[in-house]
Amino acid sequence: MDDILHGLMAYLDASPSPFHAVASAAALLEQAGFARLEESGLWALRPGQGYYTTRNQSSLIAFRLPQAPLTGWRMAASHSDSPTFRVKNDAMQGDGHYTRLEVEGYGGMNCASWLDRPLTVAGRAAVRAQGGVQGRLVYLDRDLLTIPSLAIHQQRDVNKGHEYNPQRDMQPVWGEGGAESLTALLARQLGVEPADILATDLVLCPRQKAVLLGAAGEYIQAPRIDDLGCAYATLRGFLEAAPLPGVGQA
Secondary structure (H helix, E strand, C coil): HHHHHHHHHHHHHHCCHHHHHHHHHHHHHHHHCCCCCCCCCCCCCCCCEEEEEEEEEEHHHHHHCCCCCEEEEEEECCCCCCCEEEEEEEEEEECCEEEEEEEEEEEECCCHHHCCCCCCEEHHHHHEEEEEEEEEEEEECCCCEEEECCHHHHHHHHHHCCCCCHHCCCCCHHHCCCCCCCHHHHHHHCCCHHHEEEEEEECCCCCCCCCCCCCCCEEEEEECCCHHHHHHHHHHEEECCCCCCEEEEC
């Protein structure tokens, strides 16, 4: 059980965005001996071998062929996204004294749990490169943003229930007026010019790592456990499933 729990914690920490979750799953499959297939390539499959392929860096399919002639399949599925905020664009709003990144909610979420904690940005950037366009994973490994709440003396009734307006209450503070753009920050990390970043698909992510809590360490607390907990359970079950004659697993 400890091995499963710590494996889950490592997977959560390595997966700050759905694109990272797919890459983390692919790494675990390769460690288990699975061979990568390119979706556009010719597949030469061998009985008993495990394979995987990805699409758009956002989805992954893995399967294992039986040694005996194929008679059927056992399949399981889960999703790799989680409730979060998507970065809409590089335009930032403010009042001249500070700027805010423009984001929109994705999935049902508890807005209060996002307030007053260090956040950063993760996801994917499409970058101009020699030979075409590359999809590059992005994770700005620093305490970059926060969504601040009002002090209690400015909002006396906050503990009596509050309806959050995402466009007013949930836009993260980026920096002082005149701060450099997110694109400029991404370009510096990726080692490219800002003009070479053609598109991005970015989300906010908490900086908190997965931890064990409780008197005996019996509880786990982690961002993205919905739904990456299910994704990891599906992957772990797939890797440890006993083979059946003639039955493929996916």
